[in-house]
Amino acid sequence: MILKEENAKKNITVGIDIGGTKTLIGFVDPDGNILLEESIKTEHKDSAELYVKYVSEKINSFYEEKLNGYTIAGIGLAVPCGNRFTGYVENPSNFNWGNVDFIGLMKKYIDQPIILLNDAKAAAVGEHHYGKAKGMQNFIVITIGTGLGSGIVLNGELFYGQNSLAGELGHVSVNPNGRKCTCGKSGCLETYVSSNGLRRTALELMSHYLAPSELRYYNFDQIDSKKIFELAEKGDSLAIQVFDETSKILARGLSDAAINFDPEAFILCGGVVNSGDFLIQGLKKYFEENLLSMYRNRIQILKSDMLDGRAAVRGAAYLANKEFVCANNYKMAVS
Amino acid sequence: MILKEENAKKNITVGIDIGGTKTLIGFVDPDGNILLEESIKTEHKDSAELYVKYVSEKINSFYEEKLNGYTIAGIGLAVPCGNRFTGYVENPSNFNWGNVDFIGLMKKYIDQPIILLNDAKAAAVGEHHYGKAKGMQNFIVITIGTGLGSGIVLNGELFYGQNSLAGELGHVSVNPNGRKCTCGKSGCLETYVSSNGLRRTALELMSHYLAPSELRYYNFDQIDSKKIFELAEKGDSLAIQVFDETSKILARGLSDAAINFDPEAFILCGGVVNSGDFLIQGLKKYFEENLLSMYRNRIQILKSDMLDGRAAVRGAAYLANKEFVCANNYKMAVS
Numbered sequence: 001m002i003l004k005e006e007n008a009k010k011n012i013t014v015g016i017d018i019g020g021t022k023t024l025i026g027f028v029d030p031d032g033n034i035l036l037e038e039s040i041k042t043e044h045k046d047s048a049e050l051y052v053k054y055v056s057e058k059i060n061s062f063y064e065e066k067l068n069g070y071t072i073a074g075i076g077l078a079v080p081c082g083n084r085f086t087g088y089v090e091n092p093s094n095f096n097w098g099n100v101d102f103i104g105l106m107k108k109y110i111d112q113p114i115i116l117l118n119d120a121k122a123a124a125v126g127e128h129h130y131g132k133a134k135g136m137q138n139f140i141v142i143t144i145g146t147g148l149g150s151g152i153v154l155n156g157e158l159f160y161g162q163n164s165l166a167g168e169l170g171h172v173s174v175n176p177n178g179r180k181c182t183c184g185k186s187g188c189l190e191t192y193v194s195s196n197g198l199r200r201t202a203l204e205l206m207s208h209y210l211a212p213s214e215l216r217y218y219n220f221d222q223i224d225s226k227k228i229f230e231l232a233e234k235g236d237s238l239a240i241q242v243f244d245e246t247s248k249i250l251a252r253g254l255s256d257a258a259i260n261f262d263p264e265a266f267i268l269c270g271g272v273v274n275s276g277d278f279l280i281q282g283l284k285k286y287f288e289e290n291l292l293s294m295y296r297n298r299i300q301i302l303k304s305d306m307l308d309g310r311a312a313v314r315g316a317a318y319l320a321n322k323e324f325v326c327a328n329n330y331k332m333a334v335s
Numbered sequence: 336m337i338l339k340e341e342n343a344k345k346n347i348t349v350g351i352d353i354g355g356t357k358t359l360i361g362f363v364d365p366d367g368n369i370l371l372e373e374s375i376k377t378e379h380k381d382s383a384e385l386y387v388k389y390v391s392e393k394i395n396s397f398y399e400e401k402l403n404g405y406t407i408a409g410i411g412l413a414v415p416c417g418n419r420f421t422g423y424v425e426n427p428s429n430f431n432w433g434n435v436d437f438i439g440l441m442k443k444y445i446d447q448p449i450i451l452l453n454d455a456k457a458a459a460v461g462e463h464h465y466g467k468a469k470g471m472q473n474f475i476v477i478t479i480g481t482g483l484g485s486g487i488v489l490n491g492e493l494f495y496g497q498n499s500l501a502g503e504l505g506h507v508s509v510n511p512n513g514r515k516c517t518c519g520k521s522g523c524l525e526t527y528v529s530s531n532g533l534r535r536t537a538l539e540l541m542s543h544y545l546a547p548s549e550l551r552y553y554n555f556d557q558i559d560s561k562k563i564f565e566l567a568e569k570g571d572s573l574a575i576q577v578f579d580e581t582s583k584i585l586a587r588g589l590s591d592a593a594i595n596f597d598p599e600a601f602i603l604c605g606g607v608v609n610s611g612d613f614l615i616q617g618l619k620k621y622f623e624e625n626l627l628s629m630y631r632n633r634i635q636i637l638k639s640d641m642l643d644g645r646a647a648v649r650g651a652a653y654l655a656n657k658e659f660v661c662a663n664n665y666k667m668a669v670s
Contacts, residue, residue, distance in 0.1 A: 081629075090629060091628075091629070137497065138496055138497040154489065154494065154496075155492075155494075157490075159489065159490075160597070161473055161489075161596055161597020161598065162472065162473040162597050162598060162599045162633070163597055163633060164597070165597040165629055165630060166595065166596055166597035167594075167595065167597075168594045168627060168629075169594065169595070171594055171627050172591045172594050172595070173509075173587060173590075173591055174508075174511070175511065176509070176510065176587060183627055183628070184628065185625075185627065252508060252511060255508075256507045256508055256591070257595065259502075259503045259504065259506055259507050260501065260502065260504070260507070260592065260595045260596070261496055261501055261595070262495070262496025262497050262498055262499070262500040262501035262502075263496065263497060264497045290520075292503060292506050292518055292520065293426075293518070293519065294416075294425060294426070294500055294503075295500060298497070298498060
């Protein structure tokens with residue numbers, strides 16, 4: 001009996017957030033504390049097989065070097081276009097991986113139970129248990145980086161929909177004749193509200209107005225959200241206007257999401273949100289104006305206080321723990 | 336014991352669907368069969384108090400005349416802007432009732448337990464238990480009449496949101512610079528997809544094109560969805576185009592709802608849907624085109640097979656039965 005309890009104490013799960021630039025690997029205890037965290041470059045964006053081999057070797061080596069006193073009870077993967085019901089990653093736009101049985105691939109290298117889900121859904125679980133959404137029943141996490149993703153918790157539970165595809169809010173239409181999107185449609189929210197969306201808005205404003213701006217010194221690739229933020233901070237009026245226009249469009253998108261889901265809060269996270277407060281300040285201003293009157297003054301706009309990727313790592317690890325540790329303990333208890 | 340069973344058999348609930356033109360009252364047995372149905376004109380649209388008195392008297396007299404052998408165990412009201420959590424009706428746009436404690440008012444006239452909810456939500460419950468959505472876990476009912484409403488079932492349960500306000504899909508934006516809406520916003524879905532939306536589209540097309548059309552013989556008030564349908568049936572090209580444009584916009588609205596909720600089906604009902612198949616045929620054509628690829632060929636578009644108002648009546652009666660009969664039986668069984 002004592003032996004069993006000691007084993008249980010030492011169980012940990014691994015949460016992995018796979019981003020377009022970096023992959024964050026966290027070894028997480030059952031209380032959600034990250035015991036060890038390693039950030040590695042996301043290699044092999046052209047081959048899921050090579051990527052999986054690469055990340056599996058990293059997990060095994062970190063574990064053997066530093067965490068030998070613990071037992072890994074399971075792994076939770078947070079990955080763009082990850083499908084919780086099938087274990088597949090389905091044609092993520094920033095990776096050339098196609099539609100791939102990701103869990104199947106990983107099982108070749110790691111002899112552990114694995115779950116996989118969309119990265120924004122994992123972040124919603126992380127915010128629910130360890131972040132700004134603690135105690136909430138209905139909320140939506142919006143991650144704004146290369147694209148725009150969302151994770152939705154309804155009646156206290158992560159919402160998947162019929163095929164684990166609910167909440168691709170980056171692709172709701174905000175302008176039927178709007179910008180071309182990587183998905184093939186036009187006017188998707190993320191063509192405006194994302195790091196690339198900010199860049200496109202900067203170019204559009206430079207084309208439309210005559211105002212001088214330091215933005216005019218840089219080429220397409222040099223204008224990223226960080227650069228626009230730096231210039232806005234220095235008072236560049238065009239850079240400030242980029243954030244203003246972006247927050248107007250985000251306010252429209254979130255007011256439609258409010259009509260759909262009637263949430264108590266939106267929680268914003270991701271690289272673009274973390275590069276200063278222009279976006280979130282503008283959003284707070286325009287959001288209430290856009291809301292249908294019955295929803296006004298009822299929905300909070302909050303900024304995540306977790307570092308980029310940590311909510312997803314902790315959320316994925318939480319779900320792995322729930323699935324592979326708690327469920328087993330329950331089975332043992334009732335048998 | 337026998338006495339108790341006989342009483343239970345004779346329990347019925349009343350489902351009431353309050354529409355802008357007529358009010359449908361149904362006396363419903365626990366299996367969802369409508370024992371008696373009466374349609375009355377919706378009077379007193381300027382006074383909730385007078386309306387409640389009027390409808391309560393009708394319920395009492397129908398019951399006393401024709402259903403004296405049964406016991407009314409509860410009443411379920413399906414009403415625009417009805418809030419399940421508060422019992423209030425909150426500023427419905429087709430009634431001059433303001434924000435009113437509707438259940439409180441009704442208790443003055445009827446000594447029965449009462450629940451109240453939005454009419455489209457009640458219709459979703461009706462479709463779930465007795466209609467096209469039997470056995471489904473995730474679906475959305477879209478009612479198209481004077482306005483556009485929706486009721487959403489997720490993971491097998493009616494979804495309310497944080498304040499019973501989820502799913503006001505008539506007010507999602509389909510065009511940021513679009514038509515003025517009664518809600519104060521611009522470009523709401525129901526300014527295009529509703530009986531009044533069809534009329535506005537007819538006028539817009541007449542203003543834009545030179546094509547001859549019988550629609551040009553009628554004034555604003557005479558052009559209703561029935562008239563447009565009649566002319567479309569006769570081959571009037573402009574009337575046909577009205578339905579075509581309307582179904583394009585509805586397809587856009589539902590493809591965004593699909594992104595939000597990942598449902599297995601949309602079920603359409605209401606006066607505009609019942610006036611012929613032009614709208615639903617157009618919708619089926621444009622819906623798949625508008626969908627993000629990952630959702631394609633996964634979501635059904637269905638037309639309700641219940642007569643107008645019956646799904647809401649049966650849904651509201653079902654919920655009243657669940658709340659006031661089943662819950663009591665359970666309490667009796669465990670005590």
